[in-house]
Amino acid sequence: MYDYALGGKENFPADRIAAERAMAMVPDARAAFFANRSFLRRSVAYLLDRGVRQFLDIGTGLPTQGNVHELVPPDAQVVYVDYDPVVVSHASMLLAGVGNAVTLAGDLRRPDEILAAAPLDFRRPVGVLLVAVLHFLPDGERPFAHVARLREAMAPGSHLVLSHGTTGDRAARMNQVAKVYDSATAPLVLRGAAELMPFFAGLELLDPGLVPVTDWRPDAAERPVSIILAGVGRKD
Numbered sequence: 001m002y003d004y005a006l007g008g009k010e011n012f013p014a015d016r017i018a019a020e021r022a023m024a025m026v027p028d029a030r031a032a033f034f035a036n037r038s039f040l041r042r043s044v045a046y047l048l049d050r051g052v053r054q055f056l057d058i059g060t061g062l063p064t065q066g067n068v069h070e071l072v073p074p075d076a077q078v079v080y081v082d083y084d085p086v087v088v089s090h091a092s093m094l095l096a097g098v099g100n101a102v103t104l105a106g107d108l109r110r111p112d113e114i115l116a117a118a119p120l121d122f123r124r125p126v127g128v129l130l131v132a133v134l135h136f137l138p139d140g141e142r143p144f145a146h147v148a149r150l151r152e153a154m155a156p157g158s159h160l161v162l163s164h165g166t167t168g169d170r171a172a173r174m175n176q177v178a179k180v181y182d183s184a185t186a187p188l189v190l191r192g193a194a195e196l197m198p199f200f201a202g203l204e205l206l207d208p209g210l211v212p213v214t215d216w217r218p219d220a221a222e223r224p225v226s227i228i229l230a231g232v233g234r235k236d
């Protein structure tokens with residue numbers, strides 16, 4: 001659905017139908033998806049500035065423009081993780097011949113398996129990217145415990161990058177959109193800032209905090225998007 005909205009070609013009729021339904025309900029959904037990708041780019045640039053050279057991108061999504069390995073210098077390592085076999089096989093094909101990035105099949109609900117399989121040095125700083133993925137984990141799937149496990153494995157100087165769907169100024173509409181996802185692979189769980197703060201427990205939440213995605217260190221004028229919250233935490 002997301003790939004279709006971003007103008008990609010890696011989607012199926014069921015994705016297109018559901019995406020059109022969701023976008024008809026929230027006309028700025030497509031702008032929100034682009035704003036989310038723009039946040040990914042800005043946050044990776046920010047981490048690079050702070051010396052991070054290892055990235056663990058969980059819930060990578062179908063290969064789309066501006067993937068993390070295209071944003072980092074050759075000496076940086078990128079590990080993509082997704083639980084969708086279609087995503088993993090497409091990403092693996094795309095990365096054939098790319099020396100500093102690999103794709104693994106892995107499930108955020110099993111963080112120990114991801115940590116064991118990722119060819120990264122967890123004694124050094126790592127950027128853990130949880131971008132537009134945690135809203136697919138209802139509380140019953142224990143997202144807070146899984147993210148706590150990731151935080152625990154992160155060395156000092158590591159960063160947690162998070163973006164997450166929220167109702168923003170579109171409460172009624174967004175709750176309808178969440179219903180569309182009832183027939184998708186995973187439900188969509190919209191959370192507010194107070195509910196998201198525990199994901200950053202023990203980390204320093206960096207300026208400007210957990211904010212609407214377009215307010216996170218903007219580097220160009222973008223139409224404001226309120227339905228995605230974004231933030232970056234640092235482990236000291």
Ligand SMILES: C[S@@+](CC[C@H](N)C(=O)[O-])C[C@H]1O[C@@H](n2cnc3c(N)ncnc32)[C@H](O)[C@@H]1O
Pocket residue numbers: 002036037040058059060061062081082083084087106107108109130131132133136186
């Ligand atoms: C909306 S896409 C986000 C893509 C990318 N991170 C971005 O923000 O542009 C969400 C991705 O998360 C993946 N995903 C959802 N639940 C997951 C889980 N439990 N473990 C790993 N990947 C998951 C989906 O397969 C999908 O590819």
